[in-house]
Amino acid sequence: MDYLGLDIGGTEVKAGVVDDQGRIVQSDRRASEPNDRTRLFETIAELIKSVSANRTPRAIGVGVPGLVSQNARVVDFAPNVRSLNLAPVSDLIAEISGLPSVVANDADMNAWGEFAVGAGTGTRHMACLTIGTGLGSGLIVNGRLYAGTRGYGAEAGHIVVQDDGRACGCGGRGCLETIVSATGIVAMAREGLERGVPTILRSMLENGTEGLSARMVLDAATLNDAFSMSIYTHTGRYLGIACASLINLLNLEMIIIGGGVSAAGEYLLGPAIGEAKSRTYRHTFESCQIVPAKIGSDAGIVGAALYAAKKYN
C-alpha cells in the first residue's frame, strides 16, 4: 500500500508517494506561494496529481511549518507560510484529492520518518532536531509522536540556551535557533566580517556580506579557515548545551541531528557531543546516542507519508 507525503515549506512544496517500507516511488516539488492560500492549494493539487499518476495512495500526510492544533486539524500559527494560519488543511486536501489526511508540524514529520525507517528505528524515547533556516524538532515518547496539550510540542528550537542572547522570532531571546540554524551561522559570520576578522569568507563574497550562507561558511571551514571553523565549533557547543538539557530532562535514548545545516557533520557533532557530555550525569549521558539523521532532505515527505500510513493503514 502507498501513501502520499507533502512537505509544505516557506519557499517550496515537496510531494512524494512512498511505499510502506518508506521508499519514495515518485516525487516532485514546486515553488510555494506562502501568502496566497488559493495559489498554494492549486500548487498542492498539481503536485498530488503529478506524483500519484501511476500509484494510488491510500491517504496523505502533510507536514507544515507551524503550530498545528491536534484536535481541531487546523494550523494555529504558521509564521513562514502565512496563508496556512487558521487553515483547515485536512478539509482542503480532501476537497482536492478525495483522500483522508493527517496534518502535523513538519519537523515532527521528519522525526517520525527517522523513527520509523531512519536512524531511530527500535528506540522508544528520542528527539530529532532538524537544523535548517530555523531549528525544528520532534519528540518520540514511548514509541509515539509527542503532541503535548494542544498538539504544539515539541519546539526544541525555543529552548533557551543563552539567557541574554539574540532576539528570536518567537518574541523570546537566546532561543536555540537564534544560534543553531543557518540564520544563526550567517549572523555570526556577518558580525565577524563586519568586525574585520581575517577570513577567506571575504574573498568568497563579491559584494559585502551579500550572498553569505551557512553552506559557504562550511566550505570555508573545510578549507581550514579558522574563523569559519570557530563558527561551527560555537554552533556545535550550543547544540550540545541543548542536547544536555534534553538528556537531563528526558533521559532520551537518542538525539538525531538532521536538516541542511547537519551537512557540517563532525564540525557540528564533535563539539556538540563533547559539550553534552560535560553537562550531564555520566549515567544519563551514556544511555543516549547523538547521531546524524539517515534519511536526508526527503525526511519530511517520508515521515508524513508513514505517519498517514500509521493512521490510515
Place this chain on the structure above:
Amino acid sequence: MDYLGLDIGGTEVKAGVVDDQGRIVQSDRRASEPNDRTRLFETIAELIKSVSANRTPRAIGVGVPGLVSQNARVVDFAPNVRSLNLAPVSDLIAEISGLPSVVANDADMNAWGEFAVGAGTGTRHMACLTIGTGLGSGLIVNGRLYAGTRGYGAEAGHIVVQDDGRACGCGGRGCLETIVSATGIVAMAREGLERGVPTILRSMLENGTEGLSARMVLDAATLNDAFSMSIYTHTGRYLGIACASLINLLNLEMIIIGGGVSAAGEYLLGPAIGEAKSRTYRHTFESCQIVPAKIGSDAGIVGAALYAAKKYN
C-alpha cells in the same frame, strides 16, 4: 486500603501511612544517616514500625534523592545519600517489612502526589518543580509518570539556563538549580554581602555570612529590603526561563512549583510567569498554567504512598 510513603533525604527520613484519598493518617520522621547503609535502614525499619502501629499498609512507596534505575530497582546514583548508591532498596525494604515496594526519585514522587491529589489533578501533561536545597522535578506525560530510557527522567534542575553560569554538582555549568534553589539564593546573597551591597540582611546575621539562608533572604524581602527582593526577582526570572523551555519543548498544561523555596510565593512566581510569557508563543503559553503546589512538605510521603497504591492496588 492504606499505603506507606517513605521520603529519604540527606538530613531526614520521613514516613507516613496514607489512605487511598491521599490523607496522611500517621506520620513520623527521624534524622537520616546518609553514609551508613545499615544505620539508615535501621532508621527506616523503626519508622515503618512507628507509623504502621495502628494501620497495616498494603505496600510501600519510597522516594530517594537520586537516579533510580527503573528496571533494576536499584539506586544508580545518589550524591546526597551515598549509602544508597547501588543499593537494592526494594529488597532491603522487603526484608525489613515483608511488604512489596516501589522505589523512585523523590521529586518524581512529589510530582505524582501533586498529580494524583494536588494542584495537578485532571491534567494530562504536567511538570512539578520542587525547589529546596537543589531543584528536583517530575514529569507527567499522558497521565503517567515519565521515566525515560533508564528511569532517570526528569531532571529539570539540570536544564542549562545560563550558558556560562556557576559550576553545578552534576559537572555542568549554569544548570537551573545553580540559580533556582536555596543554594543559589544563598550564594547570590553572600556575593552581595561580600560586595558591600546595602541590605538589612547584614543586621540579621551575627557573624559574617554564617547562618545565611534562603528563608532569611525571604524574610528580608518581605521587609522591603531591595537587595533581597532583587534576589527573588532574579531567581524567579530564571525559573521563568526554565518554564519557557519546558512550555516550548513539551506544550505542558501545567507547571507546579513546590518545595521549601516556593514559600516565597509571588516574589518568585510573579517574575517567573512574566518571564515565561515573554519567551513563548502566545498559543503555547496560554495553554499552560504556572501554579503553586498544594500539598506542601509532605508531598513526598503522599506521592510515594499513592504511587505504591497505583502499582499494588
